[in-house]
Amino acid sequence: MPSQLVDQYFRADKLPQIWCPGCGHGIITRAITVAIEQLGLDPDKVCVVSGIGCSSRAPGYLDFNTLHTTHGRALAFATGIKLANPELKVIVIMGDGDATAIGGNHFIHTCRRNIDLTAIIFNNNIYGMTGGQYSPLTPKFDKGTTAPYGNIDRTFDICDLAAAAGATYVGRGTSYHANVVTSLVKKGIMNEGFSLIEAISGCPTYYGRKNKKGGPVDMMQWQKDNAVTVTAAEKMTPEQLEGKFLIGEFKNKPEPEYTKEYQNIINNLQGRDV
């Protein structure tokens, strides 16, 4: 019998998952369920939506209301669910390519709309499921199947992009810092509005192998060594921050939420007509 957490929130008969040995996705998926457990949410009132990709396999293992949708369109489906059933807590799981390439337009407009969804982007820097093509999050000069001599595109910063597009809660964690992911997801679910949490995950099979980043342990060690919390970064010089990345809460600025605004219009119009 699996652990109490897995027993309660996972479809344990579907385990072990399909993900490669050492893939960070399993760790982040678990961190999300810990957040749901700590908030004491009713599993029947939680809906987990995903698109297509390695990360999007996650809802298949989670025992909530789950929806596995089309590539890049998870946020569009989730918007529909939230508008039809505003009492649901809707959690969207996407990958870096799913969210920022194919679903890029859905992503920025969902941020702008500030609808009460919690999106978690599993960022493994590559398209894992389809064989290691470079994604908008593959760092410059790193290699992918479709960039054998190095990728010359610059990357997005998902958190900056979301904050600029209007998301009201933005944060970043890693698979090494699973507890950070849990606390960010908790705050994201509690935030009334669109919350975006980027979770950096290691892909030892494609990204790691193509870029000689070592095995699963080396990739976790890299996250440990290079992640700097927002508070620690304030006291560091630009030279010290060279090559590092920030984790923690970047933005928490509540604004009017979309389904509430929508209901206000309905109420106003019905009041006028009657």
Added chain:
Amino acid sequence: MKNEGLKANEVDYGKLIINADWCKGCGICTAFCPTKAIVLKNEKVTIADIDKCTQCGLCELRCPDYAIYVGRKKNEQKD
């Protein structure tokens, strides 16, 4: 417990419980175990020295496959 009848090949070591069927041998738990109480053998996690385990839970936190978890201490056990 809805998975009571699940045939998971678990071994209860008291402080830790390991399901070797789910372990993919990535080595994350053993690498980040602060007391080195666990070790990889034949690409599966096994106990090196159970007395060293402090039940800190880092293996459970970072196992991508939920193959290892902390057994409940006696005073925490529910009926």
